[in-house]
Amino acid sequence: MDLLLVILIDGLIYGAWLFIVSVGLTLVFGVLGILNLAHGSLYAIGAYAAASAVGLYFTLGGDVFPLGSYAAMILAALLVAVVVAPILERGLLRHFYHRDEVLGVLVTYGVFLILEDVIKLIWGVEPLFVFEPYDLLGTIEAGPLFYVAYDFLVIAAAVVTGILVWYFLNGTNRGKVVLAVIHDREMSQTMGVNVDRVFMLAFGAGVFLAALGGALTAPMISVSPGIGVNVIIVAFAVIIIGGLGSIEGAALGAVMVGIARAASVHLVPELELFIIYFVMAIVLVFRPEGLFVKTQTRKI
Numbered sequence: 001m002d003l004l005l006v007i008l009i010d011g012l013i014y015g016a017w018l019f020i021v022s023v024g025l026t027l028v029f030g031v032l033g034i035l036n037l038a039h040g041s042l043y044a045i046g047a048y049a050a051a052s053a054v055g056l057y058f059t060l061g062g063d064v065f066p067l068g069s070y071a072a073m074i075l076a077a078l079l080v081a082v083v084v085a086p087i088l089e090r091g092l093l094r095h096f097y098h099r100d101e102v103l104g105v106l107v108t109y110g111v112f113l114i115l116e117d118v119i120k121l122i123w124g125v126e127p128l129f130v131f132e133p134y135d136l137l138g139t140i141e142a143g144p145l146f147y148v149a150y151d152f153l154v155i156a157a158a159v160v161t162g163i164l165v166w167y168f169l170n171g172t173n174r175g176k177v178v179l180a181v182i183h184d185r186e187m188s189q190t191m192g193v194n195v196d197r198v199f200m201l202a203f204g205a206g207v208f209l210a211a212l213g214g215a216l217t218a219p220m221i222s223v224s225p226g227i228g229v230n231v232i233i234v235a236f237a238v239i240i241i242g243g244l245g246s247i248e249g250a251a252l253g254a255v256m257v258g259i260a261r262a263a264s265v266h267l268v269p270e271l272e273l274f275i276i277y278f279v280m281a282i283v284l285v286f287r288p289e290g291l292f293v294k295t296q297t298r299k300i
Helices: 002-032 039-059 068-091 101-123 149-171 173-183 185-190 195-220 227-242 247-267 269-286
Strands: 139-142 145-148
Touching (some): 149 173, 149 195, 149 247, 173 195
16 A cells, blocks of 8 residues: 555656646647647756746845745746747747648757757756755655655646646636637637737747746756756657647646556566556557547538
């Protein structure tokens, strides 16, 4: 029972992190129809921005109220979205809407390569360490092990993120407009919806969620060049399992991958590198379009 509890907790922690990283990617695809390979670099920029913001916060006297470092991390992610999203969406991606999806993949892959060098140009190649937020909340005992409380903060952040995204899409007028654009872009435009504004809003939200994932990860790792590469691979696996464009699918896919990986680490460590792709393969055998298939509009 203790082992099952440990696998469940480890899986939820990893799955929560995966969901925060993946939900922005699936949101952008659902609205814009573009598989954004630059998502991994946006995650990395968020991690670097958060590390810099937290370091600056404590340099300016943040020791008086250390919990404020969490606000600094969120604001850093928001700043990344405000600065980067308009440049990429208005300056580049808007020219590739309504075109072949493969072209969008190639373009965003080029953006990914550029942003990786931009990161090195701004922050250099030396790793950054920002440990203060990770240690602030102490530890929590769970079964035979002690966990850093910050890990459970990541789970809480994933739950809040999922609820807010779901509520925005299903419980607000603006969200319903976004859903209308997702289901039928041409009809929405005919009805007077400013589709360009919806695209900008959706892409900005996707950039913010990617940067937020990086910001929350920064205290847990050594922030160094290349951290976005593995992230984008795993994030793609999650949204493929859940179904491209599905928020619910991203949540379920993240939990499945998280628990499968945790079980592999504790039971068969040799399979850790393969288990994610094994789960993806099994799902695609029975559900080629993922667990949650978006309704397709058929024009007559």
